Each structure stands twice: as C-alpha cells, then as structure tokens.
Amino acid sequence: MIKSINLWSFRDSNDLKTNVPLAKKAGFEAIELCLNEDTGPITWKSTEKEVKEVRKFVEGSGLKIASLAIGTGWKYPLSSPDKKIVKAGADSIKKGLDVAKWLGTDGVLVVPGVTTPEVPYDVVYKKTQDELKKLVPYAEKAKVAICVENVWNKFHLSPIELRDYVDSFNSEFLAVYLDVGNMLLYGYPEQWIRILGKRIKKVHFKDFRTGVGGFGGFVGLLEGDVDWPAVMKAFKEVGYDGPASVEVGCYKHHWEASIYVIGLQMDFIFGRRSG
Numbered sequence: 001m002i003k004s005i006n007l008w009s010f011r012d013s014n015d016l017k018t019n020v021p022l023a024k025k026a027g028f029e030a031i032e033l034c035l036n037e038d039t040g041p042i043t044w045k046s047t048e049k050e051v052k053e054v055r056k057f058v059e060g061s062g063l064k065i066a067s068l069a070i071g072t073g074w075k076y077p078l079s080s081p082d083k084k085i086v087k088a089g090a091d092s093i094k095k096g097l098d099v100a101k102w103l104g105t106d107g108v109l110v111v112p113g114v115t116t117p118e119v120p121y122d123v124v125y126k127k128t129q130d131e132l133k134k135l136v137p138y139a140e141k142a143k144v145a146i147c148v149e150n151v152w153n154k155f156h157l158s159p160i161e162l163r164d165y166v167d168s169f170n171s172e173f174l175a176v177y178l179d180v181g182n183m184l185l186y187g188y189p190e191q192w193i194r195i196l197g198k199r200i201k202k203v204h205f206k207d208f209r210t211g212v213g214g215f216g217g218f219v220g221l222l223e224g225d226v227d228w229p230a231v232m233k234a235f236k237e238v239g240y241d242g243p244a245s246v247e248v249g250c251y252k253h254h255w256e257a258s259i260y261v262i263g264l265q266m267d268f269i270f271g272r273r274s275g
Contacts, residue, residue: 001235003266004030004066004245006204011255014040016054020061022256026263030066031058032245033103035096037072044095051102059104066243067147067177067202069109070096074153078131079113079124086131093135093146100144107145107202109177115154124155129168139173147177147201150192157186159195166199175201179247180231181218184208189226193234200238205246205266220248220258221265228269 005028007013013034023031033054035042041054058065076089096108112128115121132146139146148156148166156162166176176199180189185208193200207224209217222228235241246266250258267273 001203001241001270002030002064002066002243003028003263003270004032004064004243005259005262006032006069006245006247007034008069009246009248009250009262010259011250016041016057020058020063022259024062026259027267028063028263030064030243030245032066032069032109032243032247033058034069034071035092035099035108037075037092042068042099044092046099048098048102051099055103064243065103065105066245067105067107067109068096068100068103070111073111074114077111077113078128079115079119081119090131090135094138097135097139097142097144097146101142106143107147107175107177109149109202110146111151111153112148113153113155121155125165128155129165132174133169136169136171136174140171143173145173145175145201147175149177149204150179150182152182157183159183159187159192162192163196163199166196175199177202177204179204179206180226181206181208181224184210184225185213185217188230190230190234193231193238193240197238200240202242203235203240203244205244205269206248218248221246221262221269232269232271 005023010019037044070092072092076085078086078089080086100108113124115124150156176196178200207219207221207226209219209224246262
C-alpha cells in the first residue's frame, strides 16, 4: 500500500508550501488534495493551467497525488429536494473529475447524499443513484472514478447495501472510497473490506473509540478500536495495494510533530517497522 496523507490532517490545509515538503520529510509517499468551493489552492474556478502548476509542485517535491477529495458534498448533496443545490453538487463532481484528470490521479472522493428528517433514506438512495448515473459517462470519459465514501451521513450503513449500490452502475468508474474508522460504531472494517473487495478504489485511515461515541470518539491512529492487523490482513486478501490516506487531526501545539507521529504509526500498521 501507498503511505498517503490527506490535506485536512494539517493545521492549514490551504498551505501547500508548508504541508507538501513536511509530508515528504515525515516519510509519506503521496498526498490527497482537496477541491474547495472558493478557498484554497484548488477551487471551482481553478483553471487547467493553475491545477497543473499544483501538480508540478507536488510531484517536484517527491510525492504522488493519491486522489482528490471533493469537500462540498455536505453543502450540495445530490439528495436535496432543491434543484439548484443538486445542480451545484453535480457541477462540483464534474469539476472534481476534470481537476483529478489534470492532476494525474484516478479517483475523487464523493459524499453523494445525506439522510435527514426531511429527506428519508429510500429517497436518498434513489435520488443519488439517479444523479450519479448521469455523471458516470463523464467519469468514464475522464477515466477518473467517482468514489463513494462511507461517512456519517446516515446512509450506506451496510457493506452489502453499498456493494449492491455500486454494482447497480455497472461501471469501474463508480467505486468505493472506504474509510476504515467511519463504520466502527455499527460494523467491522475488516468485514466491509472482504464484502466490498475489488470495488474499493481508495482508502482513508482513521481510528475510533467505540466507548466514547460521537465525533469525540475519533482519535489518533492506534489509539482506538480499529483492529489494524485484521484490517491489513483483509486488504491483502482482496488485493488492495493502492493509497491509504490518513485523515486525522493535528496537535494544538507543535502541530508539525503530529505529522511525523502519524507517519511512524502508519509504518507500524503497514508492518514496515516493529519493536
């Protein structure tokens, strides 16, 4: 697997000039970039030339670009009853696919919808399915996969459901972005990995303490209840050897130290260090 880190793990995710060299020094091999609406190095208005300058800087620093996270899925869900919001969400995914192509990476993280008291589960399922089907041809043309992440959106609470959802598109360019910490309250990541198998295109690493619950349960790697040996065994069994992008918060003080610590933790998880 490729040792990667998401930009959201840094104190200022917009500060590429600091974050990219630091990631390299901390032993990371790749970095996950982010597409934001109107702030940061890559936004909805970024041109191909601007994006390729970012690519040149990252690759020139010795890192690969693992993937692109689209950070606006919560604000512009495809499940919204508001057509303007749905259009903005679809346009952001198209922009993400373009940007990923310019960056030379093959997957974008997408949160397709959110179940709410006003928008029930079955509506979210059907509506996001319909909207993503319209986007799959765009993804196929760009040769960049739309990777649906399991997150705390009260949707895709079962690996069997997510498997069948992805299979309904009948395209290798609609895949899974598996976050090993997000399902820990109601499942076991090693089971999700085996059930989803080759559908997994990208991976997030984080850890979680089930006894805490809520967002306060998210902790540093190796500090929670993820069974890392079981997770890594499952990844090996299904043949996943792509990027694992860690997505955890940094320290309040001397935040740079946390990047080195995360890198060391990943080395132990990968089996690159022991004792």
